Amino acid sequence: MTTPPLLDIKNLTVEFATRRGTVQAVKAIDVSVAKGETVAIVGESGSGKSVTSYAVVRILDRAGKVAEGSISFSGVDLVAASEAQMRDIRGREISMIFQNPRAALNPIRKVGKQIEDVLLEHVQATRATARDKAIEALAKVRIARPEERYDAYPFELSGGMCQRVVIALALACQPQLLIADEPTTGLDVTTQKAVMDLIVELTRERGMSTILITHDLGLAAAYCDKVVVMEKGNVVETARAGEIFRNPQHPYTRKLMQATPRIGMSLRDLLPDAQKGPAAQLAAPKPAPAPDAAPLMRVENLVKEYPRPASGSFLSKLMGKTEEPKAPFRAVDGISFSVAKGETLGLVGESGCGKSTTSMMITRLIDKTSGSILFDGTDIGAIPAKQFAASAHRRRIQMVFQDPTDRLNPRFTAERAIADPILRMGGISGRDALRARCEDLARLVGLPVELIDRFPHQLSGGQKARVGIARAIALEPDLVILDEPTAALDVSVQAVVLNLLQELKERLGMSYLFVSHDLNVVRLLCDRVIVMKTGAIVEQGTSEEVLGDPKADYTKELLTAIPHPPV
Amino acid sequence: MNDMTKVDPTAAPALRFEAPPSTSLLAHARHIVSENPVTGLAFGLFALILLAAIFGPSLVPFDPLASNTNSALQAPSARHWFGTDQLGRDIFSRVIVATRLDFAIAVCSVALVFAMGGLAGVMAGFYGGWVDKVVGRLADTIMAFPLFVLAMGIVAALGNSVTNIVIATAIINFPLYARVARAEANVRREAGFVQAARLSGNSDWRLLLTQIVPNIMPIMAVQMSLTMGYAILNAAGLSFIGLGVRPPTPEWGIMVAEGASFIVSGEWWIAFFPGLALMTAVFCFNLLGDGVRDLVDPQRRN
Numbered sequence: 001m002t003t004p005p006l007l008d009i010k011n012l013t014v015e016f017a018t019r020r021g022t023v024q025a026v027k028a029i030d031v032s033v034a035k036g037e038t039v040a041i042v043g044e045s046g047s048g049k050s051v052t053s054y055a056v057v058r059i060l061d062r063a064g065k066v067a068e069g070s071i072s073f074s075g076v077d078l079v080a081a082s083e084a085q086m087r088d089i090r091g092r093e094i095s096m097i098f099q100n101p102r103a104a105l106n107p108i109r110k111v112g113k114q115i116e117d118v119l120l121e122h123v124q125a126t127r128a129t130a131r132d133k134a135i136e137a138l139a140k141v142r143i144a145r146p147e148e149r150y151d152a153y154p155f156e157l158s159g160g161m162c163q164r165v166v167i168a169l170a171l172a173c174q175p176q177l178l179i180a181d182e183p184t185t186g187l188d189v190t191t192q193k194a195v196m197d198l199i200v201e202l203t204r205e206r207g208m209s210t211i212l213i214t215h216d217l218g219l220a221a222a223y224c225d226k227v228v229v230m231e232k233g234n235v236v237e238t239a240r241a242g243e244i245f246r247n248p249q250h251p252y253t254r255k256l257m258q259a260t261p262r263i264g265m266s267l268r269d270l271l272p273d274a275q276k277g278p279a280a281q282l283a284a285p286k287p288a289p290a291p292d293a294a295p296l297m298r299v300e301n302l303v304k305e306y307p308r309p310a311s312g313s314f315l316s317k318l319m320g321k322t323e324e325p326k327a328p329f330r331a332v333d334g335i336s337f338s339v340a341k342g343e344t345l346g347l348v349g350e351s352g353c354g355k356s357t358t359s360m361m362i363t364r365l366i367d368k369t370s371g372s373i374l375f376d377g378t379d380i381g382a383i384p385a386k387q388f389a390a391s392a393h394r395r396r397i398q399m400v401f402q403d404p405t406d407r408l409n410p411r412f413t414a415e416r417a418i419a420d421p422i423l424r425m426g427g428i429s430g431r432d433a434l435r436a437r438c439e440d441l442a443r444l445v446g447l448p449v450e451l452i453d454r455f456p457h458q459l460s461g462g463q464k465a466r467v468g469i470a471r472a473i474a475l476e477p478d479l480v481i482l483d484e485p486t487a488a489l490d491v492s493v494q495a496v497v498l499n500l501l502q503e504l505k506e507r508l509g510m511s512y513l514f515v516s517h518d519l520n521v522v523r524l525l526c527d528r529v530i531v532m533k534t535g536a537i538v539e540q541g542t543s544e545e546v547l548g549d550p551k552a553d554y555t556k557e558l559l560t561a562i563p564h565p566p567v
Numbered sequence: 568m569n570d571m572t573k574v575d576p577t578a579a580p581a582l583r584f585e586a587p588p589s590t591s592l593l594a595h596a597r598h599i600v601s602e603n604p605v606t607g608l609a610f611g612l613f614a615l616i617l618l619a620a621i622f623g624p625s626l627v628p629f630d631p632l633a634s635n636t637n638s639a640l641q642a643p644s645a646r647h648w649f650g651t652d653q654l655g656r657d658i659f660s661r662v663i664v665a666t667r668l669d670f671a672i673a674v675c676s677v678a679l680v681f682a683m684g685g686l687a688g689v690m691a692g693f694y695g696g697w698v699d700k701v702v703g704r705l706a707d708t709i710m711a712f713p714l715f716v717l718a719m720g721i722v723a724a725l726g727n728s729v730t731n732i733v734i735a736t737a738i739i740n741f742p743l744y745a746r747v748a749r750a751e752a753n754v755r756r757e758a759g760f761v762q763a764a765r766l767s768g769n770s771d772w773r774l775l776l777t778q779i780v781p782n783i784m785p786i787m788a789v790q791m792s793l794t795m796g797y798a799i800l801n802a803a804g805l806s807f808i809g810l811g812v813r814p815p816t817p818e819w820g821i822m823v824a825e826g827a828s829f830i831v832s833g834e835w836w837i838a839f840f841p842g843l844a845l846m847t848a849v850f851c852f853n854l855l856g857d858g859v860r861d862l863v864d865p866q867r868r869n
Contacts, residue, residue, distance in 0.1 A: 365762060386771075394768045406759035411781045421767035471763065 005032040006209050007177060012069035014055050025051045027233040038210040040220030043230035044490035049213050053179045057094055058086050092122055095170040099182040101162035105154040111165045112150030122173045137168045160191035171202055178203055181213045188350035188517055189561040196223050217260050221245055222563035229253050259495040261520035267502050270495035295338035296511050302371035304332040304357050331357045333535035344512040346526030354535040359481045359515050363399045364388040395425045398477040402484040404464035408456040414467045415452040421474045441470040446500060462493035481513045523547050531555050599861045609854035616848055619666040629657035631664040631817045640834050650836035661817040662844050668818050673798040676736035677791050684744025692752030693775055706742035714739040722810045732811040736798045747790050751783040785863045789856040796852035803845055819845045
C-alpha cells in the first residue's frame with residue numbers, strides 16, 4: 001500500500017500571538033488520513049485538536065499562524081495555497097461540521113433554501129431542479145417529511161434535526177474530506193447515535209474520509225478506524241481504534257480512559273491512582289435509608305403547563321375570527337417521587353423531557369401549575385417563586401448549575417460569588433469571619449485558596465465548577481439539585497468533581513437530585529434513578545435495577561445509544 | 568463546622584494553574600493604549616479638555632469678557648493666538664474659558680440621562696410587562712419628534728437657562744439610554760448567574776443592582792462617551808440659535824454664531840477657533856467610547 005494519504009500533516013506547529021508572547025497551540029504534530037478512513041482526534045480542552053483542524057482549512061483567527069510544517073491535501077500544499085485556491089477547496093473538497101448546528105445555519109432563511117444556495121453556488125443544481133434536489137438532500141439525512149421541513153426555519157427544528165441539515169449542507173458538494181468538530185456535543189445520546197450513524201454511513205457510502213474531533217473516547221472508539229490522542233498541542237499516541245483501547249501506550253491515554261465512566265466501575269476508579277488515597281471508608285456500602293423514615297422531599301402530581309401561542313394569521317385576528325384556544329403544553333405531566341435523607345436520586349431523560357422544568361420547580365425558581373412539593377413536611381410549592389427568596393426554606397434547597405461559566409457573575413470574584421448566599425442568608429457578619437468562611441469552603445471543594453480573589457474568566461472550567469459547588473453548599477443545605485454539573489467539563493476534571501460531590505454529600509449529609517442525560521455518570525453517583533420522557537416518569541427504581549435490567553423500552557433505548565469502547 | 572475546614576488531599580487534587588498577571592488599572596490602561604494608539608490620542612485630548620475646564624480660567628492671558636475696541640477684529644498673532652472678535656476680546660481666552668461651561672453642561676446632562684434612562688431601561692428589561700410598555704412608549708414618543716426641535720421646544724417652554732439646556736439635552740437622549748439598557752437587561756434577566764443569585768436569596772432589587780447593572784456598565788460607558796459629544800454639540804447648537812447661554816458669556820456655540828456673520832468679510836478666525844474646539848471635543852468623545860469599553864470590560868483584563 002503505497003498510495004499517498006489524502007491528508008498528510010507533517011511537523012505542524014501553530015502559534016498564537018497573545019498579550020504574553022507567542023503561544024504554541026500545536027507543537028510539531030504528524031497526522032495522516034487515508035482515503036476512506038475515519039480518524040478521531042481526541043483530547044481535552046486546550047489540547048489543540050480544534051486548532052489543528054482550523055489550520056487544515058486555514059480558518060485560524062488573525063492571531064494564529066502556521067509557524068512550521070506542511071499540510072498536504074491530495075497533493076496540494078494547503079499552507080502555501082492562495083486564498084482563492086482555499087476558497088475553492090473549502091466546501092468542495094473539504095467541508096466542516098461545527099459543534100453548534102444552530103449557529104451554523106442562517107436563522108432567518110428556510111433550511112431548504114439554504115441547501116439550495118449551496119447547490120446552486122457549486123453548480124450541483126439548476127434553478128429548476130434546486131427544490132427537488134434540496135428535498136432529496138434532506139431525505140438523505142433522514143429528515144422525516146422533507147417536503148414540509150424544506151419550509152422550516154432553523155428555530156423550528158430540534159438540535160439533532162439542525163445538525164442533520166448542517167450535514168446535508170456539508171455533504172451537498174460531495175467533498176473528499178469531512179471534518180466534524182464535536183458534532184454531537186450538546187445533543188442527546190439517542191440523537192448522538194443517530195447523527196453519528198448517519199455521518200459514518202454517508203461518508204462510507206461515498207468513500208469519503210472523515211476527521212472526527214471529540215473529547216469522548218467512547219465515541220471515537222465506536223465510530224473511527226484510527227484514533228489520534230492529543231495533549232497540550234502534542235500528539236501523544238496514534239493507533240488503530242481497537243488497539244488503543246486494548247493496549248494504551250501513553251500514560252495520558254491511560255488517564256483519559258480511566259476517567260471515562262464505564263459499566264462496572266466505581267467513582268474512585270475514575271481517578272488516577274496517585275490521587276485515590278485511602279478509599280476504604282468511602283467504598284464501604286452505605287447504610288440504606290430506613291424505609292419508614294419520612295422522606296426529605298415528596299413531590300406529588302406535579303404539573304407545569306405553558307400556554308401555547310395562539311396560531312392563526314394576523315389577518316384572521318383582524319377580521320375578528322377567534323379560534324378555540326389550544327390546550328396548554330404540559331412540560332411536566334403529573335409526576336410523583338420522593339427523595340430520602342442522604343440519598344442521591346438521578347433524574348434522567350433527553351432534552352425536552354421536563355427534567356429541567358422539574359428541577360426549576362423544586363428549587364422554586366418557577367411556579368408549578370398544580371400538585372405539591374412537600375419539603376420536610378411543608379408544601380413549599382404553595383409559596384410563590386417570587387417570594388421564596390425571603391423564605392426560611394430558601395437556604396435549605398440549593399443548586400449547582402450546568403455551565404459554570406454562565407453561572408458566575410463576570411464582575412464578581414470567586415470569593416464574592418461564594419459569599420453571596422452567606423451575605424444574604426448566612427448570618428455571618430464581619431469581613432474577617434466572612435473571608436474565613438469563604439476560605440474554608442474553597443478548601444472544602446478543593447479550590448486553592450489563593451484563587452478566590454480571581455474573576456471567573458481567570459479560572460479554568462474545573463475551578464469554576466468548584467466555585468459553583470462552594471456557593472451551593474455555603475449554607476449547608478439539605479437538598480442540592482445538581483443540574484448536569486459536569487456536562488461542560490473534561491472527563492478528567494469530571495472524575496475529580498464527581499468524587500468531590502460524593503464526598504461532600506457523605507460529609508455534610510446532604511441529599512442530591514442529580515439531573516443528567518449521561519447514564520454512565522448517573523450509574524456511578526446515584527442510589528435511585530427516575531427516567532423521564534415527555535413530562536412523565538417512565539421508570540423508577542434503584543440504579544442497578546433501572547440501568548442494569550431496564551423494564552421500559554425507552555430506558556433500553558437510552559442505554560443502547562451510549563457509545564461503548566470496545567473493551 | 569469544624570470538620571469542614573479540614574483539607575482532604577483526595578478531594579483536592581490541585582488543578583494546575585498559571586500565576587495571573589498583575590492587572591492594575593494603570594497597567595491595563597497602558598496595554599489598551601499601546602494596542603490602539605487612537606485610544607491614546609482620545610485619552611490625551613480628553614485630559615487636555617479636562618485641564619482646560621478645571622484650570623482654564625486661571626491660566627488664560629486675557630479676561631474673556633474685557634472688550635477693547637482698539638484691538639477689534641485682529642487676525643491671529645503672537646499676542647492674540649486666535650485673534651480677537653468684533654469687541655476686541657481675545658478669542659483664545661474665550662475658547663479656553665468656554666470649555667468649562669460646555670463640558671459641565673455635557674457632563675450634567677449625560678449623568679442625568681444615564682440615571683433616568685438607564686434605570687428606566689433596566690427596569691423595563693428586567694420586569695417586562697407594564698413597566699416595559701410604559702418606558703417603551705415614552706421613548707417612542709420622544710423619538711417621534713425631531714430631537715433638536717424638541718430640545719428647542721423644551722428650553723423655550725421651561726425658560727432660557729443653563730439648567731434647562733441640561734434637562735433638554737438629557738430628555739432628547741433618554742430613548743437611546745432606555746433602549747440600550749432595556750435590551751441588555753432583558754438578555755441578562757435569564758442569565759445563569761442571575762438565577763444563581765436568586766437561589767442565594769437575593770431580592771429582585773438586589774439582583775438588579777448587583778448582578779445586572781454592573782454587567783451592562785461597559786456598554787453604557789460607551790453610550791455615555793458617545794452622547795457626551797452629542798450633548799456638547801446640542802448645547803452649542805441651542806446657544807447658536809440664541810437659546811440657553813446668553814452673550815457675553817463665553818460659550819462655543821454663541822461664539823460660532825457671533826463669528827458667522829464675519830466669515831463673509833474675511834474674519835474667519837472668530838467662528839473658526841470655537842468651531843475647531845467644538846469639533847475636537849466631539850471627536851475626542853467619540854473616539855473615547857472604544858477605549859472606555861476596553862478599559863471597563865473585565866473580560867479584557869487578562
